[in-house]
Amino acid sequence: MKNKIILGIETSCDETSLALIINDKLIDELTTSSANVQTNFGGVVPEIATRYHQNNIHLLLQSILVNNNLTINDLTHIVYTQLPGLPGCLHVGACFAKTLANLLNIELIGVNHLYGHLFSPYIDSIDEPKFPILGLIISGGHTTIYLANSYTNIHILNETRDDAVGEVYDKVARKLGLGYPGGPKIDKLFDLSKNNINFLKNNLPENEQFSFSGIKTSVLNYINTNKQNNIGIDIVEVATSFQKTIIDDVIKKLKYQLKQYPNINEIAVGGGVAANNYLRNELIKIHPNVLISPLKYTGDQASMIVHYGSKLIE
Numbered sequence: 001m002k003n004k005i006i007l008g009i010e011t012s013c014d015e016t017s018l019a020l021i022i023n024d025k026l027i028d029e030l031t032t033s034s035a036n037v038q039t040n041f042g043g044v045v046p047e048i049a050t051r052y053h054q055n056n057i058h059l060l061l062q063s064i065l066v067n068n069n070l071t072i073n074d075l076t077h078i079v080y081t082q083l084p085g086l087p088g089c090l091h092v093g094a095c096f097a098k099t100l101a102n103l104l105n106i107e108l109i110g111v112n113h114l115y116g117h118l119f120s121p122y123i124d125s126i127d128e129p130k131f132p133i134l135g136l137i138i139s140g141g142h143t144t145i146y147l148a149n150s151y152t153n154i155h156i157l158n159e160t161r162d163d164a165v166g167e168v169y170d171k172v173a174r175k176l177g178l179g180y181p182g183g184p185k186i187d188k189l190f191d192l193s194k195n196n197i198n199f200l201k202n203n204l205p206e207n208e209q210f211s212f213s214g215i216k217t218s219v220l221n222y223i224n225t226n227k228q229n230n231i232g233i234d235i236v237e238v239a240t241s242f243q244k245t246i247i248d249d250v251i252k253k254l255k256y257q258l259k260q261y262p263n264i265n266e267i268a269v270g271g272g273v274a275a276n277n278y279l280r281n282e283l284i285k286i287h288p289n290v291l292i293s294p295l296k297y298t299g300d301q302a303s304m305i306v307h308y309g310s311k312l313i314e
């Protein structure tokens with residue numbers, strides 16, 4: 001039987017990433033990122049990210065083929081991130097994928113980046129998801145709770161109506177002078193003995209949509225007011241109180257969905273913020289089967305894209 005060799009392509013934000021699955025096994029991933037270039041800007045500059053993809057994607061393809069003793073003609077399928085993401089960045093990946101698939105006359109599968117995150121806890125697992133599962137995608141661009149009955153029957157149960165959790169982390173960190181990406185820096189400072197500031201609690205009922213702009217404004221106002229009044233800021237205290245407020249809200253809303261869907265077998269958690277230590281500790285308290293993305297799969301990479309895409313191929 002002919003080998004099934006699937007190339008995955010991810011270019012939705014600042015990571016340019018390729019991965020290979022050969023006969024259902026993930027065998028390689030190469031990822032390079034413009035994050036270091038972006039750090040001076042406090043966020044991702046779309047034009048910089050787009051150019052970075054354009055300058056690197058073909059080099060990654062050459063390397064991943066050489067590393068695995070393959071030639072381009074060995075590829076049998078191409079999976080790429082179709083949406084959502086920065087338009088210019090997605091465009092580079094889509095053009096590259098479509099050109100390759102057309103020239104090689106092989107199957108092309110465009111996938112939703114978020115479904116890649118959703119199933120990322122299963123990438124290295126020998127077990128398939130025990131559907132129905134509850135999924136939490138918590139990243140710089142998204143904060144969404146999903147109900148997945150299968151790989152293709154997926155419903156949104158809650159989605160942020162304004163900022164995403166990671167985005168708020170990055171804005172708060174920037175204000176505190178911690179640099180980008182802010183999540184890991186705030187996570188590192190977290191010290192529960194310093195949870196002293198009562199930032200605006202999200203008092204919306206547990207069944208309400210996520211909304212994080214209130215807590216963001218509350219933290220930024222606190223910092224501004226203290227600065228204006230020449231009052232020193234305890235960065236650890238601000239970081240801790242902020243992190244506890246925002247993560248507790250996510251947990252509260254996830255618990256609500258568990259009550260609505262008691263037949264859920266597993267909770268799968270992915271996205272950049274899934275790396276957060278406090279979130280991880282709180283998650284394992286709410287359900288016996290919580291699968292959290294391994295750290296290497298929490299950020300953006302093509303392994304999750306090729307993994308999800310491979311489940312859609314007959």
Ligand code: KG4
Nearest residue numbers: 139140141166181183184272273276299300
């Ligand atoms: O999934 P991701 O790499 O990119 C997308 O947004 O799709 O997520 C990046 C986000 C950034 O906002 C970053 O600050 C956040 O994930 N992040 C964290 C942690 N590590 C990364 N947030 C909180 N705690 C962390 N340990």
Ligand code: ZN
Nearest residue numbers: 117139299300
């Ligand atoms: Zn992502």
